[in-house]
Amino acid sequence: MIENKKIYVVDDDPEICALLQTYLSKNGFLVDSALNGLSFLDSIARDNNYDLIVLDIMLPDIDGFEVCRRLRTFSQIPVIMLTANSDETDRIIGLELGADDYLAKPFNPRELLARIKAILRRSASSETVVATGRYYHFSGFQLDVTCRELRDNQGQKVVINGSDFELLALFLQSPGETLSRETIADSTRGRETNPLDRFVDMHVSRLRQVLNEDAKDPKIIKTVRGKGYILTVPVEQSDAAIN
Incomplete structure (x- = not known):
């Protein structure tokens, strides 16, 4: 069930934050956003009751890699990283730091939505394994x-x-x-x-x-x-x- 699933978008572009907040909200998610890494980390440390993080790599204070590294010290919330770099290096580093998926910019919001749903669906289905x-x-x-x-x-x-x-x-x-x-x-x-x-x-x-x-x-x-x-x-x- 998507209803009431909480998504946190972290991107330094206000237009992208607004776009994703509107689009994901229309698709049944509760969405918060931050324009830089430190604000996000401060917020998530006080309330980490989120189901997934959409995290841009290029942030103005600390980059998304450092944000992901710090996040993983206290939380295992799934992370989808956004990268404007077509080189594979960013993707590999993100995965090594504990990101669950990545998406290259520019992207279609529908593809991001599909990936979010896939991650949340896997998390939900794994909980049914307890039957055996x-x-x-x-x-x-x-x-x-x-x-x-x-x-x-x-x-x-x-x-x-x-x-x-x-x-x-x-x-x-x-x-x-x-x-x-x-x-x-x-x-x-x-x-x-x-x-x-x-x-x-x-x-x-x-x-x-x-x-x-x-x-x-x-x-x-x-x-x-x-x-x-x-x-x-x-x-x-x-x-x-x-x-």
């Missing part, structure tokens, strides 16, 4: 799909953002099955991937970092050359946590 067991146990980790929490073998909470959670849940639902880049893109982004788009590879790389994988010799999620990726460790699902 609330917890996934694998390689010393425990994923709680109700609270959307990941804990290590010491019971310590591991920081994981929304899109990484969705990707991990996808792998855990298909242990031992090779997932193509197209399948991953469709499941985590809600659309097809471009063969030259490194989003999926960067996303898997980021998830491996969350799981403390050795980049040169990963043990949990392995690359299947020319085909995709596979979760190679045993997975158990249960209704009870393991303390």
Whole structure:
């Protein structure tokens, strides 16, 4: 359900903020906006009850990368980054810092709306996984799909953002099955991937970092050359946590 979902738009262009505020409001969202990063961070620190952030990279005080980095220290609200740079570097940096998706300027508001809906739909659908067991146990980790929490073998909470959670849940639902880049893109982004788009590879790389994988010799999620990726460790699902 979109009704009452709250979106925060951060862009230094008042016209873009006004346009998105009007367009998203007409499509059932509650929308707030800020023209710079520090104002947004101050606001979100006082009230982080938002469902998604639309964040421009080019801001007048601190850039969107720094805003995203600071945001991720206390919140895992999904982030869509806007970039005017056609170079892939901005996109890769944003994903490494924990952004869930990106969109190049200029863009059609309808495409942004589609991406917002896709992210919110994935977040909602992941909550239904509890029908077959609330917890996934694998390689010393425990994923709680109700609270959307990941804990290590010491019971310590591991920081994981929304899109990484969705990707991990996808792998855990298909242990031992090779997932193509197209399948991953469709499941985590809600659309097809471009063969030259490194989003999926960067996303898997980021998830491996969350799981403390050795980049040169990963043990949990392995690359299947020319085909995709596979979760190679045993997975158990249960209704009870393991303390």
